[in-house]
Amino acid sequence: MTMPYDFQVTQDSADPHNLADWWAETLGWEVEPSDEAFIRRMIDAGYATEDDTTRHHGVLVWRAGAAIRHPDGPTRAPRVLFQHVPEPRTVKNRMHLDVRVGTDDVDAVVEKLVGRGARVLHQGRQGPQTWTTMADPEGNEFCVSPS
Template sequence: MAIAYKLVIDCTEPIALADFWARALGYQVEDHSSLIDRLLATGVVGAGDHTTVDGHKAWRHAAGIRHPDDPVDRDTGVGLGRRLLFNAVPEPKQGKNRLHLDLHVGAGRRDAEVRRLTELGATVLRVVEEPGTSHVTMADPEGNEFDVQ
């Protein structure tokens, strides 16, 4: 049996990084308003644990994005398929990622996609032309590396 998973990315600004990646991938930022309301009503969390983003309640310490075609748990707002979770940590990124995303946009679209991602806040780190691969290594606004192919 296959195992479901989500990719968790440690960061210092989860709401901002979730917004970047949602726009980069065409994903939707998860709306956790109903979950937050339920936990507030039972006293499990306090007012300082959330904020408001685009008219929806959002966790201060975490933000998720999901593929728009995948199902979502209506009680929590959590995606049930392809999903990235951005989790707040106190320290900034240090060193090279040991895991990264490869964005497969196609050779004919690569340059335009790199420009679009740069406009969203990514930076180009290097262009790689090696036998068997041609890609652009970029960094998101917090320095996490990813490749555009």
């Protein structure tokens, strides 16, 4: 019998720190804090170089990525990692997030996200279920639905 596995969702990104900020605000999650002392120890020990780092909001961070997490911790939802890739996305996502806003007004949420840089791609319906397919500021698809 296989033990259940834990996982994280990883999203390729041109600008992982800003995209992590965007998604953390969108979901009401938090960006994982940077451990500057740990980063400095890795550089001092020769495991990393200054080129592996950057500053984001004045804080030393790994250039390669940023992660967000649910405020209640990993037992509530998987971590989402935004990792830097040099090439742009060129085809439709094969996997995407469905953001379920519960009793919140979906149209108001969609309007707020558009105001923050998202785009509406189309409206969907299957039986009584409805959703809005959107693209985040880097063009990654996601859906917003009531449940």
